[in-house]
Amino acid sequence: MPENLPDIDVSSLAGPAYVILILIEIIAIKWRGRGGIYEAKDAATSIFMGAGSAVINGALGFITLAIFIFAYQMAPVKIPFNVWTFAACFVLWDLCYYWVHRYYHRSRWGWAAHVVHHSSQHYNLSTALRQSWTTMWSGAFVVYIPLALMGFHPAVIALCGGLNLIYQFWFHTEFIDKCPKWFEAIMNTPSHHRVHHANNPRYLDSNYAGVFIVWDKMFGSFVPELKSDPPRYGLVVDLGTFNPLRVFSHEYVGIFKDITKPGLTLGQRWRYIYKPPGWCHDGSRLSSSQIKANYLDKHPDGAGNPGLPD
Numbered sequence: 001m002p003e004n005l006p007d008i009d010v011s012s013l014a015g016p017a018y019v020i021l022i023l024i025e026i027i028a029i030k031w032r033g034r035g036g037i038y039e040a041k042d043a044a045t046s047i048f049m050g051a052g053s054a055v056i057n058g059a060l061g062f063i064t065l066a067i068f069i070f071a072y073q074m075a076p077v078k079i080p081f082n083v084w085t086f087a088a089c090f091v092l093w094d095l096c097y098y099w100v101h102r103y104y105h106r107s108r109w110g111w112a113a114h115v116v117h118h119s120s121q122h123y124n125l126s127t128a129l130r131q132s133w134t135t136m137w138s139g140a141f142v143v144y145i146p147l148a149l150m151g152f153h154p155a156v157i158a159l160c161g162g163l164n165l166i167y168q169f170w171f172h173t174e175f176i177d178k179c180p181k182w183f184e185a186i187m188n189t190p191s192h193h194r195v196h197h198a199n200n201p202r203y204l205d206s207n208y209a210g211v212f213i214v215w216d217k218m219f220g221s222f223v224p225e226l227k228s229d230p231p232r233y234g235l236v237v238d239l240g241t242f243n244p245l246r247v248f249s250h251e252y253v254g255i256f257k258d259i260t261k262p263g264l265t266l267g268q269r270w271r272y273i274y275k276p277p278g279w280c281h282d283g284s285r286l287s288s289s290q291i292k293a294n295y296l297d298k299h300p301d302g303a304g305n306p307g308l309p310d
Contacts, residue, residue: 010162015054018169022125025175029124035175036124041242043126048244049116050129057135064141068157071148079151086160089152091212093160096147098215100140101208105288111277112251113138119247121234123197128172133248164210168193188213191225198231201295204288236278236288251277 022043029035072078079085104114113132120127132138147157171190179189188209196207206223209215216222225231239250258272258280268281278287286294 010159010166014166014169018125018129021169025125025173028175032175036173037122038124038126039122042120042122043124045242045244045247046120046126046128046130049133049247050131052133052244052248053131053135056133057131060136064136065154065158067141067145068148068154071145072151072154075149075151077151079153081153081156085152086156089147089156090160090163092147092150092152093144093157094164094209094211095215096143097161097164097210098208098219100143101210102219102221103140103143104138105205105208106276107274108251108255108277108279109273110138110140112255113140115235115251115277116247118197118235119239121238123172123174123194123231123233125169125172127197128169130247134252167211172197184213186212186214192216192222194231195223195225197233199234199236200229200232201291202226202229202299203231204236204292236291 025036026038029038079089101114104110113134116132117127117130120130135141144157144161148154168188171188171193173190174194176190178184178191179187183189184191188207188211192207192209192213195203198204203223206221207213207216208221213222239247241247255273259269264281271279271281276287276289278285278290
């Protein structure tokens with residue numbers, strides 16, 4: 001692969017296709033009379049957040065690109081580009097994404113960036129566009145650096161990341177119920193990802209996969225969608241606003257308020273940043289894992305795998 005191959009964000013290039021597919025879904029839902037709900041203000045907020053994410057994260061992309069180029073130059077072996085090495089990079093990138101996504105949910109600093117994506121109370125293709133403006137600020141890119149140190153070219157890493165995000169677009173829908181069993185067993189699907197977006201106690205902190213759902217099954221975070229417990233979307237405590245600035249900033253504001261409370265130790269202030277969302281020094285709030293554990297204690301039947309503890 002040429003060293004001067006440009007860093008192309010293929011997920012941004014897919015923008016026109018996203019818009020067309022959203023319009024098709026809206027028409028299909030109206031024609032079918034079910035399969036999801038579109039609320040104009042909600043969809044507009046999602047699209048605005050997506051546009052802001054593309055501009056802001058795109059503008060800062062040169063920083064992460066420079067870091068990956070530096071790491072690649074340090075790699076003792078440069079992996080040649082072919083269909084097999086590309087496939088290997090794609091699978092490894094998705095494995096990294098699983099742990100990044102898990103970090104987003106299990107550390108409040110990561111959640112402050114990622115919560116944007118979960119803030120809609122609807123689940124449709126426009127929800128896929130509701131993305132963070134502070135992806136780089138979260139520090140999650142560090143997890144992908146080993147790919148460059150292994151010798152994968154930064155352009156190949158970026159391409160794998162873009163294709164991964166494109167794949168994730170289609171399963172943000174209620175219009176598709178279940179895919180064939182063999183596909184559901186291996187790949188991430190609308191059913192699996194509906195669970196991830198649900199705020200039902202049973203479903204909290206599960207199904208972190210990007211492309212391959214096998215990661216969740218391997219690492220104990222897979223929970224199946226149950227007909228007896230249809231997903232409800234949004235946050236444990238919903239925002240109640242469509243203001244993009246509020247959607248973007250509310251968790252950072254919450255962190256600031258918590259760490260500036262009087263009478264806390266330095267360790268307690270630090271824990272308000274890195275511990276799971278909902279953690280508090282006096283036990284007055286519950287984390288998502290505590291909410292889930294309390295629910296499963298009372299409703300153990302059909303719970304699926306509750307996932308790993310904090």
